[in-house]
Amino acid sequence: MEAMELEKERLPLALEPGMTLTDAAYRALRRDIITGVRQPKERLRIERLSRLYGVGPTPLREALQRLAADGLVIATGNRGFSVAPLDMDEFVDLNLARTTVEVQMLAMAIDKGDAEWEAQLVAAAYRLEKLDARLRSEDESALSEWESANSAFHLATVSACGSKWLLHVRQLLHAQCDRYRRASVGLKRHERDLAAEHRAILEAVLARDADLAGRLVTEHFRRTTEQLLQEHAKSGD
Amino acid sequence: MEAMELEKERLPLALEPGMTLTDAAYRALRRDIITGVRQPKERLRIERLSRLYGVGPTPLREALQRLAADGLVIATGNRGFSVAPLDMDEFVDLNLARTTVEVQMLAMAIDKGDAEWEAQLVAAAYRLEKLDARLRSEDESALSEWESANSAFHLATVSACGSKWLLHVRQLLHAQCDRYRRASVGLKRHERDLAAEHRAILEAVLARDADLAGRLVTEHFRRTTEQLLQEHAKSGD
DNA sequence: GTCCGATATTTTATCGAGAAAAAGATGAAT
DNA sequence: ATTCATCTTTTTCTCGATAAAATATCGGAC
Numbered sequence: 001m002e003a004m005e006l007e008k009e010r011l012p013l014a015l016e017p018g019m020t021l022t023d024a025a026y027r028a029l030r031r032d033i034i035t036g037v038r039q040p041k042e043r044l045r046i047e048r049l050s051r052l053y054g055v056g057p058t059p060l061r062e063a064l065q066r067l068a069a070d071g072l073v074i075a076t077g078n079r080g081f082s083v084a085p086l087d088m089d090e091f092v093d094l095n096l097a098r099t100t101v102e103v104q105m106l107a108m109a110i111d112k113g114d115a116e117w118e119a120q121l122v123a124a125a126y127r128l129e130k131l132d133a134r135l136r137s138e139d140e141s142a143l144s145e146w147e148s149a150n151s152a153f154h155l156a157t158v159s160a161c162g163s164k165w166l167l168h169v170r171q172l173l174h175a176q177c178d179r180y181r182r183a184s185v186g187l188k189r190h191e192r193d194l195a196a197e198h199r200a201i202l203e204a205v206l207a208r209d210a211d212l213a214g215r216l217v218t219e220h221f222r223r224t225t226e227q228l229l230q231e232h233a234k235s236g237d
Numbered sequence: 238m239e240a241m242e243l244e245k246e247r248l249p250l251a252l253e254p255g256m257t258l259t260d261a262a263y264r265a266l267r268r269d270i271i272t273g274v275r276q277p278k279e280r281l282r283i284e285r286l287s288r289l290y291g292v293g294p295t296p297l298r299e300a301l302q303r304l305a306a307d308g309l310v311i312a313t314g315n316r317g318f319s320v321a322p323l324d325m326d327e328f329v330d331l332n333l334a335r336t337t338v339e340v341q342m343l344a345m346a347i348d349k350g351d352a353e354w355e356a357q358l359v360a361a362a363y364r365l366e367k368l369d370a371r372l373r374s375e376d377e378s379a380l381s382e383w384e385s386a387n388s389a390f391h392l393a394t395v396s397a398c399g400s401k402w403l404l405h406v407r408q409l410l411h412a413q414c415d416r417y418r419r420a421s422v423g424l425k426r427h428e429r430d431l432a433a434e435h436r437a438i439l440e441a442v443l444a445r446d447a448d449l450a451g452r453l454v455t456e457h458f459r460r461t462t463e464q465l466l467q468e469h470a471k472s473g474d
Numbered sequence: 475g476t477c478c479g480a481t482a483t484t485t486t487a488t489c490g491a492g493a494a495a496a497a498g499a500t501g502a503a504t
Numbered sequence: 505a506t507t508c509a510t511c512t513t514t515t516t517c518t519c520g521a522t523a524a525a526a527t528a529t530c531g532g533a534c
Contacts, residue, residue, distance in 0.1 A: 018314045020487065022302065045515075056489050058295060061517085065259065065299045069306030071405070077255045078495055080516060093400035100341045100403075108333075163330035165413075166337075168308070169406050176402075257517070282485075293519050298487085315525055317486060 025055050025063035033072050033083055034179045044073065044081040071176060088232055091180050095225045098173040099218055105158035105166050106217060107210040113160035118206060124149070124156035125202045132195045151178070153198060157205055157213075184228050192223065262292050263300035270309050270320055271416045281310065281318040307409060309416070325469055328417050332462045335410040336455055342395035342403050343454060344447040350397035355443060361386070361393035362439045369432045388415070390435060394442055394450075421465050429460065 029049075032038045044064065046057045053060070064081045067073035074082050109117070128149040134142040151174070158170065197220050204213035266286075269275045281301060283294045290297070301318045304310035311319050346354070365386040371379040388411070395407065434457050441450035 020314045022487080023314060046517095047515080057517095058298075058488055061295075062299055062302045065302045066306045069303045077257045077260060078516060079497095090401065094402050096345075097400055097402040097406065101338070101406075104337045104341075163334055164327065165331050165334040165410065169334065169338075169409070172406070173402065259517085283487095284485080294487095295518055315486060 021055050021059035022062040022066075025053055025059045026066050028053055029063055029067060030070075030072065030175075033067070034175060034182065036179070036182050038083050040083050040086040040183065042083045044083065046080070070172060072179070086180060086183055088229060091177075091228070092225070094173060094176050094180070095221060098170065098177055099221045101166060101170050101173060102154075102158060102217055102221070103214040105161040105163070105170060106205070106213050108161035108163065108166075109158050110205060110208050110210045110213065112162050117156075117160040120159070121153075121156045121202065121205065124153045125198065128153045128198060129195060132198075147182075154217075157201065157217075181224070181228065184231055192227075197223075258292050258296040259299040259303075262290055262296050263303050265290055266300055266304060267307075267309065267412075270304070271412060271419065273416070273419050275320050277320050277323040277420065279320045281320065283317070308413060323417060323420055325466060328414075328465070329462070331410060331413050331417070332458060335407065335414055336458045338403060338407050338410060339391075339395060339454055339458070340451040342398040342400070342407060343442070343450050345398035345400065345403075346395050347442060347445050347447045347450065349399050354393075354397035357396070358390075358393045358439070358442065361390045362435065365390045365435060366432060369435075384419075391454075394438065394454075418461070418465065421468055429464075434460075 029038070029044075038044070046060055049055075049060050050057055064073055064075065068075040068081070072084055074084050076082070113121075128146070131142050131146040131149045135146055154174075159167070161167065197216070201213060201216045201220065204216055266275070266281075275281070283297055286292075286297050287294055301310055301312065305312040305318070309321055311321050313319075350358075365383070368379050368383040368386045372383055396404070398404070434453070438450060438453045438457065441453055
């Protein structure tokens with residue numbers, strides 16, 4: 001039984017001006033890990049990746065080191081790299097962490113946000129609502145767009161917090177959470193009215209009610225987590 | 238005027254078993270950046286670092302990529318690496334971020350911490366107190382030890398929070414703060430009774446009073462920040 | 475004297491090959 | 505049959521050199 005790997009996905013690694021191959025490899029790998037193209041615990045052998053992405057070993061290793069710092073890749077000394085495993089206990093504390101951070105940022109954004117922020121937020125909410133409608137009418141092609149719009153909406157709520165570092169930490173945590181979420185098979189959205197939850201959050205934020213907004217977001221995240229954990233428990237045994 | 242760089246600090250880069258040169262370079266560089274040996278905005282040319290640390294270009298570049306992910310190094314495409322600059326605005330939001338995280342972790346630790354955690358915490362507090370006494374009696378040699386003990390004490394307070402990710406994020410933020418703190422020349426400890434502040438925090442934590450402990454830590458951090466900002470304003474103009 | 479464009483130099487990024495380490499295979503001894 | 509040691513193979517890690525990009529230098533035009 002030989003290796004059945006007929007993976008010909010030679011991605012061109014779109015590199016914009018002033019961009020190094022390391023950056024391109026980092027982005028491509030990061031995307032593939034988060035979306036699940038590179039599966040958890042998968043060994044990332046340099047030579048193989050070199051063929052797949054069409055990049056030499058050096059840029060790849062540098063990209064992998066950065067991903068290791070992000071916690072998306074595990075680097076074991078003299079034993080190479082592998083995609084970080086998925087662990088439900090870790091998922092729980094990941095959600096606790098991101099919720100804490102998100103609520104605090106939300107309060108700061110509500111305190112400091114100006115009219116332009118409100119405008120951006122309303123725009124993001126509008127885009128999300130539109131995509132939600134398309135999804136309700138069985139247009140499955142909009143799913144990945146909806147994912148982006150969802151992320152963009154939540155980011156918009158906290159974007160005015162005024163702290164570069166909290167935004168960075170948030171992005172770190174959300175990247176991990178995204179990976180867990182996408183790894184989940186079902187994602188049965190139908191049992192929830194996500195649009196209503198988002199609308200409620202938007203209202204609370206625009207009303208500058210930090211306390212209510214914080215509680216709504218906490219509940220919003222908690223439900224997603226709960227759902228994914230239940231699903232995993234079922235498939236687990 | 239030729240280059241007056243007579244820097245012969247050829248550190249042996251102590252590498253333990255199962256440790257790659259990349260790891261060693263990462264640790265050494267990280268330490269040197271945080272302690273201020275490598276100054277803010279300093280350009281990190283590969284060849285020069287190669288001579289200084291006695292490592293080839295490849296492990297160095299990998300280490301620099303990891304440090305870039307940590308935010309200690311700025312990587313500019315095709316223009317190399319440099320130590321991240323110090324900016325007082327950034328310092329403010331950094332402190333806001335770390336305080337938020339710390340207070341939340343403290344509450345979680347107080348909720349979940351067991352007897353063993355208490356024991357470790359008391360031990361850390363004791364070590365810190367001893368070093369504080371040595372520092373009061375003009376024993377300046379204990380300063381770096383005190384720094385470690387101080388970090389260890391605060392880490393001990395939150396170590397039982399039960400979240401690997403919050404601990405990771407915390408370490409990220411504290412590394413940055415440490416850099417700012419060490420870059421400060423004065424560090425005039427004499428105008429503050431740090432030992433008393435630490436004792437108060439310890440008491441509140443052992444009494445499982447999360448609210449009080451949170452307020453004390455917030456104030457503790459705020460004073461340090463305030464002090465450093467004032468000092469900078471004076472030296473600034 | 476200043477501005478602009480072409481050349482030369484430095485610095486960075488990348489590749490390919492060699493050294494080191496780990497994993498796997500073979501075979502003898504118990 | 506199992507264990508241990510040695511050898512082979514694979515994979516990772518590291519180095520030196522080349523290619524590409526950016527910076528600096530120089531000379532001419534205005």
